[in-house]
Amino acid sequence: MKKTLFVCCALAWALCAQAQWKPAGDKIKTQWAEQVNPESVLPEYPRPQLERADWMNLNGEWEYAIQPAGQAEPGQFQGNILVPFAVESSLSGVQKEVGDKNELWYKRTFTVPSKWKGKDIVLNFGAVDWKAEVFVNDVLIGSHKGGYTPFSFNITPYLQGSGAQKLVVRVWDPSDKGYQPRGKQTSNPEGIWYTPVTGIWQTVWLEPVAENHITSIKAIPNVDAKVMNVTVGTSACASSIVEVKLLDKGQVVATGKGIQGQEIRLGVNNPTLWSPSNPYLYDMQVTLLQKGKAVDQVKSYTAFRKISVGKDKSGIKRMYLNDKPLFQYGPLDQGWWPDGLYTAPTDEALLFDIKKTKDWGFNMIRKHVKVEPARWYYHCDKEGILVWQDMPSGDMGNSWAPHTYNGGTDKQRTPESVANYYQEWKEIMDLCMSNPSVVVWVPFNEAWGQFDTEKVVAWTEAYDPSRLVNPASGGNHRPCGDILDLHNYPGPDMFLSDPQRVNVLGEYGGIGLPLENHLWWNKRNWGYIQFKDGEAVTAEYVKYANELKDFVKRGFSAAVYTQTTDVEGEVNGLMTYDRKVIKINEAKVKAANEAVIQSLSE
Template sequence: MLDIQRVLKAKPKPHERAEAVRLDTPWTAELAEGTPLCEHPRPQFARSGIDILNGWWDVAFGPKPEGSPSIDDHPTFDGKILVPFSPEAPASGVGRRLEPNETLWYRRTFDIPELAGKRLLLHFEAVDHACTCWCNGKQVGTHEGGYLPFAFDITDALVGVSAEIVLCVTDPSDTGTQPRGKQKLQAGDIWYTAQSGIWQTVWLEVVPAAHIENVRMDANPDDGALHVRARTAGPDGDFYVWLLDGGRLVAEACVQTENGVAAIDLPVERPCLWSPDDPYLYSVQLAFGDDSVRSYCAFRTVGVERDAAGTPRFCLNHNPVFLRGVLDQGYWSDGLLTAPSDAALIHDIESARRLGFNMIRKHIKVESDRWYWHCDRLGMLVWQDMVNGGTDYSSWHTSYKPTLFSWSWTRFPDDTPKHRSALSAGDAAMRKAWTDACMGTVRHLANHPSIVTWVLFNEGWGQFDAAAATKAVRAEDPTRPIDATSGWYDQRCGDYFSIHNYFRPLEVLRDPAATPRAFVLSEFGGLAYHVDGHSALELDYGYETYANLDELKTAVRAQLAAAEALESKGCCGYVYTQLSDVEEETNGLLTFDRKINKLVKE
């Protein structure tokens, strides 16, 4: 039975967006030193000889040119920005939004390291959305896509002992159709401040001319082997892999690359299995010519299997594990999309664990690689969302209709031109951009053992051809289950029948697919409480608001208990909304500034 009163209370109300109050996190003070996020950005693919370029850069805003930007277009650099924070984030020191009709320019110099015949790569972990880069006035590359890392080889542009980098960025935000997550120029309710430009670490890396470009690892305990597939640059040669357990050599192998590709299968007898209770990691050393890379892996299997009663369940190492998940937007009061420090990333994971959750659903965002590394080593399961895109979302199709009419959850095909347009996916360029970003996300994160499910579409936001997308992701990564449509507009594909339920009694629903999938309550809760002095805005939003903390605690615990009770009825897990407050949303278990845990505050 639909709770109409709760629906009406939760309906977003038109209002003016107030100016947000600056909220410092416990890590904000560290940013005054001007060297944020100085740890190695890629613990799973690490070399020595890197230089982190985070810190104060020159910045300027200018008009957007008619065609491609030229370095001669840059305006006078009249300000400073603390990289890697977007100019919209308080931590950046800028406090200004990049408009869709503007360009954002960055500049800094660096000392050229000793190369001696080696190459110098300039890495950007994430830049939103499109950028052009010059080194010493020479264009070295362009990139589109706001959530995935990329690199430019700048060696041939280097002269003398120092070099200058200039970066030009444009970002249409939600005036475009590109994958953008929950960013919106007119933020409010469940939509957050639009951000632009560099928002993850920038760094330099020295590599040999012949080097390892990337590696894919599958540590499979079922066949007792570590499967390694690598791509190399330069002439073919010997490729080495060593597997170590606490410094003890477990296995080693060497093969000759063929056309820049190496494939090695290392037998491993009785490997120790990775789990949340024992997140056991093996060290991996890779070598090719003069190149050496440090990595790690974990032996574990994930999938949907039937339990003894025949009920489909999420299984880890072939054992059913009930998923106690929490939704994590990955937003911070000082850095917005960017965590203020590595310790802040750890804090959120450990807070989720202390609250009783064994899984985090990373919502509509690709996090920094270090966040996944911490989940790997701490034993936190991750459901990874793809970043949504599309035109303006129809409130009727993505919110009102599915809220009022649950029958619509399974009766709206997404593979017709009319329905694609209804779900804001009518633009072919948008569909290609989403597909490219989806496949790029899978390739980028595939080696992390903590990631146990890919989530493709959420609540119909830019949804299209979910069955085809499921097939493509399955071909790229057959080792993980897929939640094809989280919330509604199920297409009878993927491994889960995935439902959001904020306004009805919690229950397990009958799967409409011919072959039953695991039922998951992939969002529920959203209970809100505004903590004075720890909320960014006087306005607050949630699916039900409480007058005091005691009432909130009682209601949250009752909701979690109701979700827990679904396990015996065939549910494989749940995702509570949400880990922390974000701007107007005060339905977090932690405040936006991470200073108060609402469930434990006395």
């Protein structure tokens, strides 16, 4: 009887907890919002390129409080928040703004599984915007600045016994009042600027590890040499040995050993090359050895892919993929959600935009002034979509200069702002370094916070020589990097060119179609031009695509259409913000896109 009563009480408590959480506000939502279960939020392992079998997801309901900055931990919290959805989002269950004068506090407890006894415990955060300070059992154990990248702490020394452990996170985010990278977040959303995002917005998890364990994997292919160069970082001393195995459909095709931090070369005869038409991935198994014994082992994956610049038969500089010219064509992808803001409601939702992009005949995505969770890049790797990765803009100003080749005066930043830019850009590059889908780095967009362009580009090229660098997409143009990138709305135009670099149309289009019952707000919605139905939008899209084909022959090697979805006040998406309506005739758009891509090889 007592056992039955206990089970009933536990079930009632679980149902009550689920009933307590609900999305906040009355704005539009995606279909996946209804699938969010507070007992199992984003349950997928969050780091596919360094995967451990044993882990504990800490997503779910935490306590939260918003209070003036500088105060001690509140004695009483204000309610529950669903992690990892930003506090301003509907799916957080809170939907409150924090602002630069306040701090956001999180609190929860966890219990370390008994089977993890004897292991070190690592606490991982996918991303927290912007400054996070972490307390375990009332001890401040560390902090991290940077809104877009993962960080971890070994919390073993701070655990107390085998019972409940207290975890508190304090967050401060000045949004557009600070110098930090923040993309399109603003305290006054309108037009092309969106709602602020504060706090935990990616998965939080625990995992048991050996005292000496693997912390990072960098895999960079050398297609010409038929070699995969792998560098493994560990927490171990230099005498520990790492072993890397490359597997093709379960069969080991290459093995190498070395000490941590040293590049290991794995040779493969006739490797299968990765491309949008054949996104072929190899599995990796990485093992840390001490005295010949395996103390840590993780799963990973990689691919053989080469991105380069060469001249076509007409002497025009083009982007080459695996030594063949390929016109790269895709949408500007903001990566925002009406219910989760920076965070997709589910992994299925995260994949949806990528699959639709492929369905429409595109082969590339420009990830615009935002960084995604590691699983988004994993999906791009698996689905076969090229990615241009923007640095989220910050410390912004209107330092526009005339569209002249050498013109322009860069905005001045403080030394603190400059140092923070490089630190965050490095961490973003580290996050995406081993993803074969990522082929272009974009340090600046449209002069938004642009500074020291030649220095930033040189640093980026030196840090990752394996990819191309697009110095400033539509920005103050400088004679550096691999690409000259023009923006022109609404239709394509080539008003400037550089015979020494690849020329691309980094943004165009912006064809607007506001659809009732799928709008974020009722005030003015933004679009460069607006139509009244999908048929007219499709016709205009196809017209621009046909015009673009002529510019391809003149020298454009890539183009980016604005944009994948509506976002808040922007109604120029190929689908609505809630992803419930595709605005265009998909078959006609796909045919037009494939014709543009094919025009480079004609």
